[in-house]
Amino acid sequence: MGGLSIGELARKTGVNIETIRYFEKIGMLGAPERTAGGHRVFDDGHLRTLKFIKRARELGFAPKEVRTLLDLGGPAKACCDEVRKIAVHHLEEVRGKIDDLVRLERHLAATVEQCSGGHVPDCAVIDMLETARP
Amino acid sequence: MGGLSIGELARKTGVNIETIRYFEKIGMLGAPERTAGGHRVFDDGHLRTLKFIKRARELGFAPKEVRTLLDLGGPAKACCDEVRKIAVHHLEEVRGKIDDLVRLERHLAATVEQCSGGHVPDCAVIDMLETARP
DNA sequence: CCTTGCACCTATATCTACTACAGGAAGTAC
DNA sequence: GTACTTCCTGTAGTAGATATAGGTGCAAGG
Known part of the structure; x- marks a missing residue:
């Protein structure tokens, strides 16, 4: 079956159309077939790969790591x-x-705690920021 | 005293020279005096401000937040x-x-745990990445 | 005084990871 | 066959710097 237009692929993955074309351009996603008129036709492999990329990015893997993972998990x-x-x-x-x-959370919480919230001239938060780290 | 060259300021704050000029350009740091020949001469105020900016960035404040903090903690x-x-x-x-x-840490740790590290065809990590979030 | 060499100047380009046009052509529905 | 949507390419823009090119300032030694 397959045969997804770029718009369908975008809807199914939640990845922006422009971003899909960008991924193709930088070689992250393989170049798809084209219709006679030049429109991209993606298959299930593209769908899988794009979902993989998206998920890995969501999990905080850096783009370079994603690329390596694709190479490793790919055909080889x-x-x-x-x-x-x-x-x-x-x-x-x-x-x-x-x-x-x-x-950082502890530091910020402690500092905000000290701060009355009034219009005091000396401000604990500003102080914190002005004090160089030890 | 006062009278720091851009290089001295960079050394004292650990901020890149190019970045100092960039901060000046975008209005984050005030424009300093100049020598007859056009070299920047920074004063202690610039030093304080730049240290403040650096510290706030290190603490994870967004550039816009830093700007607001500078406005609030500034002369006003x-x-x-x-x-x-x-x-x-x-x-x-x-x-x-x-x-x-x-x-994320729990998810990754659990997944890596399942992974023997051998050359098993089905890889828990790849699986994790291929599985869509619920 | 003059040269050497480093620090500095401006302006522009590069980077990452995308996003957003502009202007036109393809596909689809009636 | 016309209207409407989607898609095409190519270029330009975003933040937040960083790097480069080509040209001066300035201070110290000879």
Whole structure:
């Protein structure tokens, strides 16, 4: 069956039409067939790949990582070992980011706490921002 | 005292020279005096402001928020009330981001756990990415 | 005083990851 | 066959910088 127009593909994946053409241009998504008149005709493979890309981006994988994952999970199917490395690396980054944000959260919460909200000339938040990190 | 060249300012703040000029161009940092030959001469106010900008960016405040904070904490010193609002808003965003990342971390960790790291044809990580979110 | 060499100047281009036109042609519905 | 929608290409724009090209300023040594 297959045979999706770019608009249908966009609706099915939630990916912007312009973005689909962009992905094709940068080689992230394979070039589809064309009608006699030049309109793109995508198949189920394109649908799968585009969903994969979208999901990976939502999960915070960087565009370069997505590309590598596509190569690894693609026809070659070298799989698991390399894929796992990328996922673990990503996991470590996520954990680091969480730590950073938790520290920031504490700092901000403590500072806002000190702040009366009135029109005090000396402001704890401004102070915090003006104080260089140790 | 005063009288910093752009290079000195860059060294003292850790902000790239090009970025300092960029901040001046977009009005984030006031235009400094110039020597007869056209070289910028920054004063302690610029130093303070630039340190403030850098710190706020490090703490994850968006460029627009930084600009607002600068306006509020600047000569007008309307202060605290508005500043507090921005900080609280930012705090809420940070908390939301932490929640998202923690969920992602669990998902990734569980998936990687399932993965032997061998050359299994079906890969848990690829599976995860191919499975649409509910 | 003059040269050397670094720091600095402006203006423009590049980057990432897209998004948004403009102007025209293809496909579809009646 | 005409109206309407969707699609086409190509170019330009976005934020938030960063990098480059080609040209001066300035300070120190000889």
